[in-house]
Amino acid sequence: MLKEKWIWPKNDTFEKDSYAEFIGKFTANPQEKVEIHIACDSVYNVEINGELAAFGACADYPHRKVYDSVDITAYCKTDNDVKITVWYIGEGSSTYKIGDRGLAFKICQGENVLIRSSEEILSRKNINYKNGYAKMITSQLGISYLYDNTVENNLAYEKSEVRKEEFVAYPRGRKNCVLKGRVPVKIRKIEDGYQIEWEKEAVGFLELDVVSPKAQKLTIAYGEHIEMGGRVIHQLDSRDFSVEFIAKAGENTFRNAFRRLAGRYLEIKCETELEIRYVGLNEVIYPQKIKDRKFSDPLLQKIYDTCVHTLVCCMHDHYEDCPWREQAFYTMDSRNRMLCGYYAFEGTEYQESNLALIADGLRAENLLDICYPSEKKYAIPFFSLIFPIQLYEYSVYGNNRALVESLIPTARRILDGFRERIDQTGLIPALKGHWNFYEWTDGSSALNECGGVEQPLHYDLILNCAYVYACDIFEKLTGEKTDTSAIKRAIYENFYDAERGLYKLCLSGEAKFSKLGNAYAALIGLDTEGFVERMMSDDVIDVSLSMRAFYYDALLKADENYKTYILEDIKTRYKRMLDAGATTFWETEDGWDDFAHSGSLCHGWSALPVYYLLLFGINED
Numbered sequence: 124m125l126k127e128k129w130i131w132p133k134n135d136t137f138e139k140d141s142y143a144e145f146i147g148k149f150t151a152n153p154q155e156k157v158e159i160h161i162a163c164d165s166v167y168n169v170e171i172n173g174e175l176a177a178f179g180a181c182a183d184y185p186h187r188k189v190y191d192s193v194d195i196t197a198y199c200k201t202d203n204d205v206k207i208t209v210w211y212i213g214e215g216s217s218t219y220k221i222g223d224r225g226l227a228f229k230i231c232q233g234e235n236v237l238i239r240s241s242e243e244i245l246s247r248k249n250i251n252y253k254n255g256y257a258k259m260i261t262s263q264l265g266i267s268y269l270y271d272n273t274v275e276n277n278l279a280y281e282k283s284e285v286r287k288e289e290f291v292a293y294p295r296g297r298k299n300c301v302l303k304g305r306v307p308v309k310i311r312k313i314e315d316g317y318q319i320e321w322e323k324e325a326v327g328f329l330e331l332d333v334v335s336p337k338a339q340k341l342t343i344a345y346g347e348h349i350e351m352g353g354r355v356i357h358q359l360d361s362r363d364f365s366v367e368f369i370a371k372a373g374e375n376t377f378r379n380a381f382r383r384l385a386g387r388y389l390e391i392k393c394e395t396e397l398e399i400r401y402v403g404l405n406e407v408i409y410p411q412k413i414k415d416r417k418f419s420d421p422l423l424q425k426i427y428d429t430c431v432h433t434l435v436c437c438m439h440d441h442y443e444d445c446p447w448r449e450q451a452f453y454t455m456d457s458r459n460r461m462l463c464g465y466y467a468f469e470g471t472e473y474q475e476s477n478l479a480l481i482a483d484g485l486r487a488e489n490l491l492d493i494c495y496p497s498e499k500k501y502a503i504p505f506f507s508l509i510f511p512i513q514l515y516e517y518s519v520y521g522n523n524r525a526l527v528e529s530l531i532p533t534a535r536r537i538l539d540g541f542r543e544r545i546d547q548t549g550l551i552p553a554l555k556g557h558w559n560f561y562e563w564t565d566g567s568s569a570l571n572e573c574g575g576v577e578q579p580l581h582y583d584l585i586l587n588c589a590y591v592y593a594c595d596i597f598e599k600l601t602g603e604k605t606d607t608s609a610i611k612r613a614i615y616e617n618f619y620d621a622e623r624g625l626y627k628l629c630l631s632g633e634a635k636f637s638k639l640g641n642a643y644a645a646l647i648g649l650d651t652e653g654f655v656e657r658m659m660s661d662d663v664i665d666v667s668l669s670m671r672a673f674y675y676d677a678l679l680k681a682d683e684n685y686k687t688y689i690l691e692d693i694k695t696r697y698k699r700m701l702d703a704g705a706t707t708f709w710e711t712e713d714g715w716d717d718f719a720h721s722g723s724l725c726h727g728w729s730a731l732p733v734y735y736l737l738l739f740g741i742n743e744d
Contacts, residue, residue, distance in 0.1 A: 125190040129225040129290035130283040132246040139213030140257040142249035149237040161228040162190035162292040165212040171198035178380045182440040185222035190292040215498025216265035217451040227290040245280035263449035269367040297476035303406035319389040323706030326385040326446040327404030331377040334398035335370040347386040347724040355390045385446035409438040412469040430730040433707040437727030445723035451494040454506040456728040463733035465520040482533040489540025508593040515600040549613030562667045566635040588643035637664035642677035655681045669728040
């Protein structure tokens with residue numbers, strides 16, 4: 124554990140979007156390993172002797188803070204200067220839960236502490252960033268920034284305020300992200316500035332190296348695609364995909380190592396022309412070894428490689444649904460990525476740290492948060508039922524049994540919570556006050572009910588089947604059997620449509636039939652003769668990219684010969700995206716045009732072919 128003083132500059136009046144600097148000196152033996160152990164709220168940069176040596180977002184919960192351990196030996200000499208800049212977000216989102224601003228750290232050489240957080244550490248506000256600005260990118264991702272390079276920070280450093288005498292944090296259990304280097308770019312002059320493009324989707328920190336003839340404000344927009352008219356459209360309703368930089372007259376070099384940007388395009392809007400040496404992203408990656416996989420079919424090879432790149436773009440402080448719009452960590456999304464990761468990458472420490480973070484998001488009502496960490500008040504009940512599946516799959520592919528045992532109580536509480544909600548109908552009603560989402564298809568998104576407390580009582584097929592399926596998986600994990608015969612009988616009696624020979628999605632409203640809903644029914648043994656063929660019919664609502672694993676698994680449960688169908692289905696759907704120019708795979712098959720032109724073109728849940736291609740061993744050399 125890290126037990127150090129929790130410090131902050133004195134007299135900071137900003138309640139959110141606040142930047143602070145801390146400086147100190149230490150002596151080290153440059154021939155021996157030097158590490159920094161660091162925690163903060165919310166994001167930190169560590170410079171050793173003027174070089175960026177470590178960075179990271181402390182993506183955790185206020186009730187259980189974690190710390191990073193980073194090897195900084197390469198940046199150290201005998202006498203060293205350390206500067207730590209902390210960005211306190213203070214504005215809740217799907218990626219951040221509001222905590223107490225502060226920093227705790229120690230730099231060690233073996234057992235010897237070279238410097239640590241205390242009132243003796245000098246600190247001050249960083250006033251190059253516009254403190255208190257809190258300009259929102261999206262409600263999921265959080266806030267942007269404005270950096271003023273014309274400002275010279277002449278504020279005096281003072282001794283720090285100790286906000287907690289003994290702050291306690293726990294080890295995060297994964298490596299820190301690293302800089303891969305600048306993405307090669309092409310630059311075009313446009314009417315009011317410049318457009319920058321790179322070859323494929325990338326995620327990283329903005330870097331500028333420009334010469335400006337005068338002081339001027341640059342608005343830098345970013346995106347994944349070019350709209351009609353050839354522009355990056357960065358303002359979508361209340362969302363604003365841009366950051367701001369006020370250039371001074373002359374040379375300007377800048378890197379923001381707090382907020383990752385993602386996409387394939389930048390646009391700089393400026394008042395007068397610039398001399399551009401470089402504008403683009405310094406790519407940020409999680410340092411994980413990719414397994415070398417070869418396929419004799421060129422199309423399958425391209426699908427596989429693009430899936431892996433999609434996964435890489437969605438792994439940083441934790442799993443991310445999409446690096447452009449949200450960077451949020453959902454249980455369902457991460458289940459697909461964890462499963463693919465067992466086949467695509469060496470080691471399982473990343474899955475382990477993410478499973479632990481999910482468990483930290485268990486609510487008193489025995490539901491998981493919608494994201495981890497998150498300030499959102501509502502959950503997605505269906506996604507809570509994915510956690511036992513994730514934990515079981517880790518038990519198959521991972522080797523940390525102690526972790527599994529520590530997380531089994533979380534899975535048990537989730538299942539107990541749903542069991543207690545079974546009412547007089549023998550079914551679990553959709554949960555009021557929460558988002559009863561299953562997938563982005565007709566009848567399964569419930570977007571109009573998102574977080575609403577006045578939802579009418581209704582019952583959903585997928586939620587009830589998912590509970591039974593999760594109980595079955597939990598039995599595989601623990602040997603603990605749950606008698607689900609009564610709820611299975613209630614599902615059949617209430618949802619089964621004898622005329623169609625299929626299960627309808629909901630007991631109220633127009634009867635709708637989906638492949639996902641009926642795949643779940645098949646997975647829990649509620650299929651009948653000819654069921655799979657009826658489920659596969661074109662007039663049944665298709666299953667989305669995110670949920671095709673359950674559909675494929677239901678087919679394979681019925682007949683292993685469906686492998687051929689699954690392979691052709693993967694080829695057809697993913698070739699369509701590749702032919703449209705995809706360099707990562709999309710959130711839905713409608714691409715950017717979905718969700719009023721805000722569909723993500725890089726979504727980790729769509730990398731599922733990695734799992735099925737390697738599970739089948741198809742054409743692998």
